[in-house]
Amino acid sequence: MSHQIFNRALKIVGFVALIAAFAVPAANAATAKNTIVKKQHASSKASASKKVVSTRKSVRFVAGTKRRSIIRVSVPPKPSFGQIAGLHSAQDPLELKSSVALVIDQDTREVLFSKNDHAVLPIASLTKLMTGVIISGAKLPMDELITVTQDDVDTEKGSSSRLKVGTTLTRGELLHLALMSSENRAAHALGRTYPGGMGTFVSLMNAKAKMLGMTDTSYVEPTGLSSRNQSSAQDLATLVNAAHGDPMLRELSTSTGYQVAVGSRTLQYNNTNRLVKNPEWDIGLQKTGYISEAGQCLVMQTKIAGRKLIMVFLDSAGKLSRLGDAERVRRWVESNPVSAEPKLNVSASAKQANG
Numbered sequence: 001m002s003h004q005i006f007n008r009a010l011k012i013v014g015f016v017a018l019i020a021a022f023a024v025p026a027a028n029a030a031t032a033k034n035t036i037v038k039k040q041h042a043s044s045k046a047s048a049s050k051k052v053v054s055t056r057k058s059v060r061f062v063a064g065t066k067r068r069s070i071i072r073v074s075v076p077p078k079p080s081f082g083q084i085a086g087l088h089s090a091q092d093p094l095e096l097k098s099s100v101a102l103v104i105d106q107d108t109r110e111v112l113f114s115k116n117d118h119a120v121l122p123i124a125s126l127t128k129l130m131t132g133v134i135i136s137g138a139k140l141p142m143d144e145l146i147t148v149t150q151d152d153v154d155t156e157k158g159s160s161s162r163l164k165v166g167t168t169l170t171r172g173e174l175l176h177l178a179l180m181s182s183e184n185r186a187a188h189a190l191g192r193t194y195p196g197g198m199g200t201f202v203s204l205m206n207a208k209a210k211m212l213g214m215t216d217t218s219y220v221e222p223t224g225l226s227s228r229n230q231s232s233a234q235d236l237a238t239l240v241n242a243a244h245g246d247p248m249l250r251e252l253s254t255s256t257g258y259q260v261a262v263g264s265r266t267l268q269y270n271n272t273n274r275l276v277k278n279p280e281w282d283i284g285l286q287k288t289g290y291i292s293e294a295g296q297c298l299v300m301q302t303k304i305a306g307r308k309l310i311m312v313f314l315d316s317a318g319k320l321s322r323l324g325d326a327e328r329v330r331r332w333v334e335s336n337p338v339s340a341e342p343k344l345n346v347s348a349s350a351k352q353a354n355g
Contacts, residue, residue, distance in 0.1 A: 080121075080295040081227070082315035087116050092346040094328050097321035099295070100314035102233035103329055106241060106301065107308055113329065115346040117233040120216045121314055124289030125182040126231070126297050127224030129239055130205050132179050132249050135171070135190050137208075142172030146193050152185040156225040157291065161185045162267055173260050179253040181269040182288060184223045191222035198222075212238050227293035233312040236299050240310050244285045244301045253285050273298065275323060281330075284308075290319070298322040304333045 080099075082088060087099035092115050100121065103113040147168045154161070163169075163177075163185045174190055177183035194201040198221075205219040214235035220228045231239075243249045256277050257270045272288040275281045282303040289297040295315035302309055311329060316322035 078292040080315050081293050082116075082119065082121055082295060085119070087119055087315065088317075090116055090346050093344055094325075094332055096313070096316075096325045096328060097318065098313040098316040098325050100233050100312070101325065101329075102237055102310075102312040103333075104237055104310050105307055106244075106310050111345070112309070112333065113344045114233070115344075117312075118216070119314075120230050120232050122227040122291060122294035123224060123229055123231045123236065123314070124291045124294040124297050125184075125224040126236060126287050126289040126299055127219060127222065127229045128178050128182060128187050128289075129243050129249075129253075129287045129299070130208065130219065131187050131190060131222040132175060132252070133208060133239075133243055133246070134194075134201065134204050135175055136246050136248050138194070140171060140195075142170060142175070144171050145169070146171055146174055146189050148185050148189055149192075151192055152188040154184055154188075154223075154225055159184055159225065163262070167262050169260055169262075176252045176255065176258050177260070177269055179249065179287065180255045180258055180271050182272050183269070184225060187223045188221070209235070209239075212242055214238055224289055224294075225291060227291060233314060236312045236314075237310045240285060240299050240301055240312070244310075250285050253287055254283055273300075273323075275300075275326065288322075296322045298326065300326065302330075304330050307333070309333070 082099040174186040178187040191201040216232040284301040
């Protein structure tokens with residue numbers, strides 16, 4: 001009996017030992033597997049970290065490459081009508097940068113200086129002087145409110161404007177901005193809202209030019225953005241003389257700065273002609289203009305050495321050179337006595353630029 005009990009106990013111990021023998025490798029295997037998984041996870045993190053670092057480096061490299069690979073192409077400016085016609089070949093004693101120039105005594109109509117003064121060229125925003133003449137002459141209410149619309153947005157040259165669609169200003173404010181700061185949307189809105197519409201307004205511009213004897217002049221719109229608005233220095237001198245007779249046009253065109261309230265904002269505008277702020281100049285009326293077809297343009301009524309003069313500069317080479325030409329003429333007039341003042345007449349041996 002005891003022998004049987006002993007054998008059973010031995011069998012039980014052997015069975016337990018057998019189970020333990022199988023359990024240890026399994027546990028070791030599970031531990032090893034867990035360790036492998038952890039290592040793989042850690043390896044994945046490291047790999048991901050490397051990828052992130054690598055990606056960041058790649059981004060920095062690519063960005064750097066993009067910056068280095070930017071190619072700035074210098075596009076030559078579109079030649080003006082005057083350049084195409086060869087008007088810049090004319091040499092003058094004052095070495096003006098404008099291909100067209102005219103200086104006359106406003107009182108006596110004596111021509112003091114002329115250079116290609118009969119050439120017919122685009123006149124850019126000098127157009128706005130005639131726009132001002134028509135608006136002022138119509139005696140329309142200057143306090144009438146006018147709203148800028150999509151029709152006033154420039155589709156000719158794609159120029160920008162701080163007068164957003166929906167902006168409402170008075171007619172007087174729009175005229176001020178058009179003459180002083182050459183605001184295109186302001187000028188267009190003035191023509192669009194004229195009694196009878198834009199067609200009537202442009203017809204009046206051309207009729208006024210004809211009445212003044214401006215036989216070389218034609219207008220198709222009130223801003224000057226179109227190169228089909230054309231005139232000669234002779235005609236423009238006539239226009240400056242007529243516009244100078246209007247006190248409102250004198251005041252608005254020579255204003256140094258002007259503010260308008262647009263919603264909750266106040267916009268500051270300045271004169272496009274810096275000479276109006278120069279104490280050495282006594283300017284009674286002025287207007288600047290520029291489109292690529294016209295070059296840089298400037299007309300002025302001014303007093304120099306006791307004489308009232310009208311100056312016209314068309315198709316100047318640069319924005320500052322038209323002012324430089326005005327300065328050269330002023331020094332020339334001041335350095336020559338009235339009685340002995342030479343008369344300079346220069347013309348280029350080129351065809352007239354009629355567009």
